[in-house]
Amino acid sequence: DAKTTQPTSMDCAEGRAANLPCNHSTISGNEYVYWYRQIHSQGPQYIIHGLKNNETNEMASLIITEDRKSSTLILPHATLRDTAVYYCIVRDANQGGKLIFGQGTELSVKP
Amino acid sequence: EAGVVQSPRYKIIEKKQPVAFWCNPISGHNTLYWYLQNLGQGPELLIRYENEEAVDDSQLPKDRFSAERLKGVDSTLKIQPAELGDSAVYLCASSATGSTNIQYFGAGTRLSVL
Numbered sequence: 038d039a040k041t042t043q044p045t046s047m048d049c050a051e052g053r054a055a056n057l058p059c060n061h062s063t064i065s066g067n068e069y070v071y072w073y074r075q076i077h078s079q080g081p082q083y084i085i086h087g088l089k090n091n092e093t094n095e096m097a098s099l100i101i102t103e104d105r106k107s108s109t110l111i112l113p114h115a116t117l118r119d120t121a122v123y124y125c126i127v128r129d130a131n132q133g134g135k136l137i138f139g140q141g142t143e144l145s146v147k148p
Numbered sequence: 149e150a151g152v153v154q155s156p157r158y159k160i161i162e163k164k165q166p167v168a169f170w171c172n173p174i175s176g177h178n179t180l181y182w183y184l185q186n187l188g189q190g191p192e193l194l195i196r197y198e199n200e201e202a203v204d205d206s207q208l209p210k211d212r213f214s215a216e217r218l219k220g221v222d223s224t225l226k227i228q229p230a231e232l233g234d235s236a237v238y239l240c241a242s243s244a245t246g247s248t249n250i251q252y253f254g255a256g257t258r259l260s261v262l
Contacts (some may be wrong), residue, residue, distance in 0.1 A: 051158055069248065071250075079256075080190065080253030081241075082253070083250050085249065134181065134243055135193045135250065136191070136193070136251060138189075138190025140189070
């Protein structure tokens with residue numbers, strides 16, 4: 038079973054920041070938080086991952102709370118092409134590589 | 149750099165027929181995964197290879213599904229015979245050896261069993 042809880046769906050206005058929350062209250066010390074997204078009819082796409090510190094790359098920022106029980110993925114200026122299902126996954130990087138996907142959040146970016 | 153390549157993109161077959169899916173991972177990636185994605189659900193792992201060795205096939209229905217990765221590069225997933233319930237998207241992913249183990253996915257093969 039997935040170890041994360043995400044809202045089923047969210048809307049965001051084009052050009053605004055999209056903030057996608059994820060709860061992972063049972064995360065253990067050596068588990069990372071990964072974010073993937075899946076645009077319709079495509080395979081999942083890696084976005085970002087982190088352990089404790091906040092992370093930023095060209096696609097997004099990841100904010101992890103100090104207790105690590107929740108995190109937020111931030112798309113700073115959402116575009117229509119960001120419409121997708123976003124998956125938050127926790128995984129022990131030292132274990133075998135299985136990703137356990139939950140239901141994800143369906144983000145709709147509207148003009 | 150080319151990503152993970154899968155073929156075919158779509159396949160329609162009648163039940164009880166065999167079907168095969170092919171995957172070419174990213175060059176240099178030792179680990180290859182096959183996932184199954186049912187409509188409206190997240191992907192679920194079927195099998196994971198480390199080079200030629202299947203190291204996790206616990207979720208692969210072995211009565212009808214088989215997979216191979218003979219030279220540690222390309223892989224083939226086969227279903228024989230296909231059932232109506234096998235209609236789904238079959239995704240291949242690959243990753244390089246390393247602690248963070250980011251997986252990169254292909255576009256998938258959408259199978260429809262009639």
